[in-house]
Every structure is written in C-alpha cells, then in structure tokens.
Amino acid sequence: xxxxxxxxxxxxxxxxxxxxxxxxxxxxxxxxxxxxxxxxxxxxxxxxxxxxxxxxxxxxxxxxxxxxxxxxxxxxxxxxxxxxxxxxxxxxxxxxxxxxxxxxxxxxxxxxxxxxxxxxxxxxxxxxxxxxxxxxxxxxxxxxxxxxxxxxxxxxxxxxxxxxxxxxxxxxxxxxxxxxxxxxxxxxxxxxxxxxxxxxxxxxxxxxxxxxxxxxxxxxxxxxxxxxxxxxxxxxxxxxxxxxxxxxxxxxxxxxxxxxxxxxxxxxxxxxxxxxxxxxxxxxxxxxxxxxxxxxxxxxxxxxxxxxxxxxxxxxxxxxxxxxxxxxxxxxx
Ligand code: 2P0
Numbered sequence: 001x002x003x004x005x006x007x008x009x010x011x012x013x014x015x016x017x018x019x020x021x022x023x024x025x026x027x028x029x030x031x032x033x034x035x036x037x038x039x040x041x042x043x044x045x046x047x048x049x050x051x052x053x054x055x056x057x058x059x060x061x062x063x064x065x066x067x068x069x070x071x072x073x074x075x076x077x078x079x080x081x082x083x084x085x086x087x088x089x090x091x092x093x094x095x096x097x098x099x100x101x102x103x104x105x106x107x108x109x110x111x112x113x114x115x116x117x118x119x120x121x122x123x124x125x126x127x128x129x130x131x132x133x134x135x136x137x138x139x140x141x142x143x144x145x146x147x148x149x150x151x152x153x154x155x156x157x158x159x160x161x162x163x164x165x166x167x168x169x170x171x172x173x174x175x176x177x178x179x180x181x182x183x184x185x186x187x188x189x190x191x192x193x194x195x196x197x198x199x200x201x202x203x204x205x206x207x208x209x210x211x212x213x214x215x216x217x218x219x220x221x222x223x224x225x226x227x228x229x230x231x232x233x234x235x236x237x238x239x240x241x242x243x244x245x246x247x248x249x250x251x252x253x254x255x256x257x258x259x260x261x262x263x264x265x266x267x268x269x270x271x272x273x274x275x276x277x278x279x280x281x282x283x284x285x286x287x288x289x290x291x292x293x294x295x296x297x298x299x300x301x302x303x304x305x306x307x308x309x310x311x312x313x314x315x316x317x318x319x320x321x322x323x324x325x326x327x328x329x330x331x332x333x
C-alpha cells in the first residue's frame with residue numbers, strides 16, 4: 001500500500017490532438033506549470049483477496065473512472081509480475097472533470113502510488129510513459145515548476161520525453177483560478193480532440209505551428225520574460241479554442257463569465273498589472289500572474305458576475321509518495 005500526492009498542471013502551450021494509431025501519443029508537444037495548492041491524493045493497495053479493482057473517488061465508487069484506472073495499473077502490474085487487484089481511493093480538493101486538470105493530477109498520483117506500493121525501481125521514462133498512456137497531460141504533473149513534454153522523433157517516433165525546464169524558485173509565478181461552473185464538461189478532452197482532428201479545417205496548421213510556440217515559451221521561461229510568455233500563452237490558448245470552435249459540431253467550452261474574465265484580464269495587463277489568461281477544456285479561467293500579483297487579480301476576478309469562486313496557487317512540486325511502503329520516486333525540480 002502507498003499513498004501519493006500530485007497537483008494539476010496548467011498548460012501554457014496546449015496539447016490538443018493525438019497521433020493517429022499510437023496509444024494516447026500526443027500529436028504535439030506541450031509546456032505547463034505545476035500548481036501547489038490544488039491536489040489529488042491517491043492510495044493504492046494491492047490485495048490478493050480482491051476479485052476486481054475497486055475505485056473510490058472522493059469516497060464514492062466511480063465505475064466509469066475505474067476502467068481508466070485499471071487500464072493505467074495494468075502495465076505497472078505487468079512490470080512487477082503482480083497479479084493482484086487493487087483498492088484505489090482518490091480525493092481531489094477541487095472540482096473533478098471541470099477543466100481543472102483533474103486527470104493530470106489523478107493519473108500522476110496513481111502511477112506514483114502504484115510504483116511505490118509495488119516497490120518497483122523504474123526509470124523516469126517508464127513512469128512518464130505509464131502516466132502518458134492514461135492521460136496525455138498527466139506526465140507533466142510528475143514534475144514541479146515549468147515542464148515540457150516533447151515528442152521524440154528519433155530513433156523512431158512514438159515516444160515522449162518529459163523535460164523539467166525550471167523549478168518553481170526560478171520564477172515563482174502565481175495562478176488565480178476563476179471557477180465559473182461546477183458542472184462536468186459536456187464533451188471530454190479525448191472526444192473533443194478526436195472531433196477536432198477529424199473535422200477542424202485548422203488542425204494541420206495547429207500541428208505545424210506548435211514547435212515555434214514551444215520554442216518561444218521555453219525562451220520566455222528561461223529568460224523570465226513575462227510579456228513574451230503572456231503573448232505565446234494567450235495565443236496558444238485562443239488558437240486551441242479556435243480550432244475546437246471550428247470543428248463539426250463546434251466545441252464551445254466557454255460561458256459568458258469566461259469571456260468576461262478574458263476581457264478583464266486583458267484590460268488589467270494593459271494597465272500594467274502583470275497577468276495573462278489561459279483556459280483548458282472547460283469554462284474556468286486561469287490567470288497567470290507575476291510573483292505577488294495574484295491576490296489583487298483574484299479580488300478583481302471575484303467581482304465578475306458568474307464567477308463562483310477564485311482559488312489562488314503558487315507553483316508547486318511534482319508528484320511524490322506521502323505515505324506507505326516502497327521508495328519515494330525522485331520527483332523533478
Ligand atoms: C493541456 N488539455 O495541454 C490540454 C489543454 C485540455 C486543454 O491535456 O485524452 O485529460 O486523457 O490525453 O490529458 C486535457 O486532456 O486528455 C488536456 P487525454 P487530457 O493541458
């Protein structure tokens with residue numbers, strides 16, 4: 001048995017689309033920041049007496065989630081030559097499946113806990129591949145701070161490389177998360193990506209332009225150039241939503257309050273407050289702020305009609321074992 005904790009990550013250069021024919025391989029690389037104050041805590045207990053895997057999310061059995069959880073555990077069990085089923089209990093301190101990257105923190109915590117429970121010695125590449133097989137954004141939550149998931153084209157395409165770019169101390173940005181709906185999103189990310197890849201007229205251009213966006217974001221992070229990071233991040237976000245809107249049927253993840261937040265954040269930046277926005281597959285708005293600016297930004301976002309709640313977070317560490325058997329996997333910066 002072991003328990004692990006992981007935090008969601010927020011992509012600044014977005015992943016949207018999968019490589020055809022490969023098991024959950026992203027069609028593009030991505031770059032993210034890992035948060036600190038939102039978390040998933042997951043306990044995994046392998047039990048020879050269990051006939052089936054059992055998965056509880058926030059204390060409630062989750063049969064739909066169980067399928068993905070079992071599929072994530074299978075290669076780890078295989079690597080450990082373990083035939084036992086597992087009891088998995090997971091808790092989030094934030095809304096699940098609502099565009100807050102619960103699958104990233106969830107599967108990063110699950111993989112970390114399972115490896116520890118089975119006392120497996122594994123390479124960072126194996127860990128990352130197991131997380132990526134479950135959810136394309138999950139490997140990024142294995143590391144803290146600024147993280148890039150690169151596509152590897154050599155020696156052969158079909159793998160990813162997880163690169164910790166900088167730890168939170170390098171540039172302690174802050175994030176204010178404006179919650180505008182607590183409902184689960186109508187179209188999940190996997191289905192949304194599939195519809196987009198099949199039907200959006202802008203999809204090929206999106207794939208082609210991604211390396212340039214990644215390079216710009218990488219440079220901005222390393223140079224702590226906030227304006228440059230703001231421009232490329234907002235561009236990547238709006239581009240992702242633009243190509244999803246142009247799919248058939250169009251995917252609309254925003255609501256009215258989402259749009260209000262965007263205009264307010266742009267106005268604030270024009271007034272000299274260091275903040276930019278990003279949005280994932282849901283209506284929540286993440287306002288990324290220079291160190292020290294998030295409380296002021298959160299206070300302003302709270303005044304916007306339709307904003308239910310604003311959470312703030314600093315950048316945080318990667319997934320780690322918090323109790324139980326096994327060895328703590330080294331997390332990145
Ligand atoms: C991201 N998103 O880069 C992008 C931006 C949402 C919008 O990765 O199908 O749950 O499990 O690989 O990781 C959310 O998608 O998708 C996501 P799957 P995942 O953060």
